[in-house]
Every structure is written in C-alpha cells, then in structure tokens.
Amino acid sequence: MTNHLVEELPLFSGTADATELAHYSEIARRAASLLTEGALQRDESGAVPHEAIELLREHGLAKLVVPERFGGSGAHWETAFAVVRILGRADASIAQILGYHYLNSSCLAFYGQGRDQSRFFEKIAAQEQLWSDALNPVDPDLSLVADGEGYRLNGLKRFATGAAATDVIISAAQASGGAHDGKVVIFAFERTREGVHFQDDWDHLGQRASASGSVKFQDIEITEDDIVGFDEGTAFSTLVTPGVQLLFGNIYLAAAQGALEQARELTLARKNSWFLSGVDTYAQDPLVHRTLGELVAKTQAVEALADRLNRRYDEVIGRGTAVTAEDRAQLEVEIAGLKVVSTEVALEVTSRVYEATGASSTKRSIGLDVFWRNVRTHSLHDPVDYKKVEVGAYFLNGTVQPISLYT
Structure with missing residues (x-):
C-alpha cells in the first residue's frame, strides 16, 4: 500500500474545554490509582513494564490525541499533558512512555503533512497501539541503504525509551540511494519486525521502568508503506x-x-x-x-x-x-x-x-x-x-x- 498525497486537513485544531479536561483527568486518576500499586515493584525490578502498558490500553489512553475521524478520542494537547501529569505522580516511567507515544505518533502530522496517514491513525485507535522512538541524536546516524524498491536499516540507538514495551518504533535516517536519496526519512515499523534486537542495558538511578535501553537494528526491511514523511525542517x-x-x-x-x-x-x-x-x-x-x-x-x-x-x-x-x-x-x-x-x-x-x-x-x-x-x-x-x-x-x-x- 502506497501512502498517496491527499488534500490537507488539519489534524490539530482548537483547545480543550472544561468538560474534556475533566473527563480524561478522571480516567487518568483511575489509571494512576492502579499504577501506584505496582510502582515500587516496577522501580525495583527495572523490567519491561508490559502490564502497566496494558493498563494504559484498557483505559483508552493510547488513542487520546488521534483525530475522531480516524476512530480516536480527538482530545487536545492540553488534555494529553494533563493526563501525563496525573500519571506521573504515580509512576513517572509509565507517564514518560505514554507522553512519548503521543508525540511520536503525532509525527504523522508533523512530518507527514499532505500524506494519507489514515491507516496509521486507524490502527492506533483500533488496537490501542503505543509508539516509541529510536531518535537519540547524539548516537551515530543510522544507515538506510536502498535495497530493491525499499531500504535496509542498520545501526544502534541508545535511550530508546519504551521501545521494548510498545508496539511501533519510529526512527529516522538519511536515505542512501533509491527513490528518496539524500532525504531524511521518517519511518515507523512494528517492534516485532525481524532484525530488531533490544539490548536490555537500561540500569540507571531513576526512570527504571521506562524501558530506555538500547536497540540494535540489523538489516531491517523498510518499505514505502513504513514511511511517515520527511524531515524538511519547517517551522511546523x-x-x-x-x-x-x-x-x-x-x-x-x-x-x-x-x-x-x-x-x-x-x-x-x-x-x-x-x-x-x-x-x-x-x-x-x-x-x-x-x-x-x-x-x-x-x-x-x-x-x-x-x-x-x-x-x-x-x-x-x-x-x-x-x-x-x-x-x-x-x-x-x-x-x-x-x-x-x-x-x-x-x-x-x-x-x-x-x-x-x-x-x-x-x-x-x-x-x-x-x-x-x-x-x-x-x-x-x-x-x-x-x-x-x-x-x-x-x-x-x-x-x-x-x-x-x-x-
């Protein structure tokens, strides 16, 4: 499936009203009360927080900022940050993963202006998908080399927060050869794709349940269907x-x-x-x-x-x-x-x-x-x-x- 250009429609507009803020804040408080119960255990173990991620899905929080026309809640950023803040009082690691998900999945709008992103958004909404990233800019750049009609991705990224716990990883690299030669390509693919190797090396003082370890990419196939957009450095x-x-x-x-x-x-x-x-x-x-x-x-x-x-x-x-x-x-x-x-x-x-x-x-x-x-x-x-x-x-x-x- 090719991501065709479409008539541009605003994905974000307006501001939250009191009803929206109150509704989702109450949902966040219910989720936070459950997160509190296992927060210390997650901190002590430092394990990938799969159960906590499921709790976010169960409360419908993954689709919060997905526009309504794609099956999402269509909430505003003010609401999203309020939700993250409430969860952060209970477990900052889980709040960070959720906040990153909102921003990473919204790269569909930031970097994909004018592209048909409906299939991405619809899957987030229908499956309560969570997105993480491997975008740490202080690491050496990833290699994205043309291979047939697509590309092959190789390299290592540290501080890939949430990648081992979520469904989709978004990343970026400058394309070498192929249809997008020289462009900085933004792409997203499922965590379980062949060639994704989590290093399980996050062992730090805090944010211990944030699954912020390194991830190694080895000959991962990147197709046109995985491309979210391109980093063209616009103000938006x-x-x-x-x-x-x-x-x-x-x-x-x-x-x-x-x-x-x-x-x-x-x-x-x-x-x-x-x-x-x-x-x-x-x-x-x-x-x-x-x-x-x-x-x-x-x-x-x-x-x-x-x-x-x-x-x-x-x-x-x-x-x-x-x-x-x-x-x-x-x-x-x-x-x-x-x-x-x-x-x-x-x-x-x-x-x-x-x-x-x-x-x-x-x-x-x-x-x-x-x-x-x-x-x-x-x-x-x-x-x-x-x-x-x-x-x-x-x-x-x-x-x-x-x-x-x-x-």
Whole structure:
C-alpha cells in the first residue's frame, strides 16, 4: 500500500474545554490509582513494564490525541499533558512512555503533512497501539541503504525509551540511494519486525521502568508503506521538539506534586513532635508548615506556567503549516523557561520533603526517594543550563538557538 498525497486537513485544531479536561483527568486518576500499586515493584525490578502498558490500553489512553475521524478520542494537547501529569505522580516511567507515544505518533502530522496517514491513525485507535522512538541524536546516524524498491536499516540507538514495551518504533535516517536519496526519512515499523534486537542495558538511578535501553537494528526491511514523511525542517514540523520539552516540564512538575502528596500523608501519620516545638504533633509544627508551604507555593507557580503553555501549544500547532519561524521561536523559549523552573523546583521539592517527613520516611519500603531519583535522572536528558542560555539570549538579543532535537 502506497501512502498517496491527499488534500490537507488539519489534524490539530482548537483547545480543550472544561468538560474534556475533566473527563480524561478522571480516567487518568483511575489509571494512576492502579499504577501506584505496582510502582515500587516496577522501580525495583527495572523490567519491561508490559502490564502497566496494558493498563494504559484498557483505559483508552493510547488513542487520546488521534483525530475522531480516524476512530480516536480527538482530545487536545492540553488534555494529553494533563493526563501525563496525573500519571506521573504515580509512576513517572509509565507517564514518560505514554507522553512519548503521543508525540511520536503525532509525527504523522508533523512530518507527514499532505500524506494519507489514515491507516496509521486507524490502527492506533483500533488496537490501542503505543509508539516509541529510536531518535537519540547524539548516537551515530543510522544507515538506510536502498535495497530493491525499499531500504535496509542498520545501526544502534541508545535511550530508546519504551521501545521494548510498545508496539511501533519510529526512527529516522538519511536515505542512501533509491527513490528518496539524500532525504531524511521518517519511518515507523512494528517492534516485532525481524532484525530488531533490544539490548536490555537500561540500569540507571531513576526512570527504571521506562524501558530506555538500547536497540540494535540489523538489516531491517523498510518499505514505502513504513514511511511517515520527511524531515524538511519547517517551522511546523519541528514543533515536535518543543512538545517534547513541554512533556518534560509536566513530568518534573508531576514528581514535585507526587512527592508533596506522599509527604502530606507521611507527615499527618507521624506521632509525637520535636521536643522543642511546643506542639503535640509534627503536623502542628509551624516549622513543618513553613517548609511545606514554601515547597507547595513554588510547585503551584510551576503548575500555573505549565497550564498556560499546555494550552498555548494547542493554539500554535493549530495553525498548521501557517506557523512561522517566529511563532516557533517564541513557543520554544517559553517552554525552555518552564524546563528551567520545573527542573529546579522538582529537584528541590523531591529532596526537601524529608525535612517534614523525617528519618522514618527514608525506609526503602516507603519509596519516597523514587520521585527525586526520577527527576535527577531524567533532568539530565539535556543540560538545563543551556535552556537558561536559550531564554537569556532571546530576552536580550532576540537570538534563537539552532533548531535541533533538543531545541
């Protein structure tokens, strides 16, 4: 089946209303309550989270942003980020996989403008497929060499988050020979395709259930039917990267919120009080109030910024190919600001909650440390100092950083 060009219809438009947000937030809360039950076990084992992925399917979350005309829910990005944030309070690894799925599958729109993508979208909706990626730009480029009417893919990609757990892997490489010689081709294929080898080498401090190990591609057949589109560097197509950074900001915010929720429960359950406090319980101690009040206030500020940018993302991508370079630059810089404050606040909150919860909360069986370990690990994805540079250079001189898979 060939992916013919079709009349262009907008795949993203409008913004979420209160009913949509409330409906899917409630679904996410139900899923999160179930994810919480096995979160510590998944963290300890570091195994591929197949059962958690099935739970996402059972709650209909895979098809959330697929347009209704293809059988999807047709929800907006503001809703998608809200869902990820709710799940992230329970298990940041699973939230990351789902958030990546939304962005990876939406590459059908970002890179496939004007192409008939109905068969891809319909399969996502009908089968509750989840998409992952193998796009880490710091690895050597993959080899995509012409072979007959198609291509052969070879190479290794590290940090292929979710690839071992999901259904479809999206990747990219510059074609050598064939019909698309010299073009950067975006393609997607099933995880079970012959020649896909997962290295099972993810062994890190946090995000332990994110299945972020390496994947090796060995003589994988790539046909015309696997091609999603081409990376032509347009302002609209490259909006996927600010979307990824916005996802990160929401995940870090979720970690801060999750840590505060658990800290509240632990503090209320503490017996007695510090002998100099003059109160009966730690929950009555004004110094505990001060500590938690400071952390809550900072988290609320990040939440307000994230909420505004989640909606703004819908507003910008809704312009489709009319998006300008300046539109993209402004959005990129605003999201970079969120990345800065969400990283710093999440790291502070997830480490300082212990000042309220006390030494007893450091037991491994409690798992309060998971929030800090996840943020500390994932926030190293790309240096936050360079996000500060992005914001400062644009503020002073209107300078925009080169477009990449990090900016």
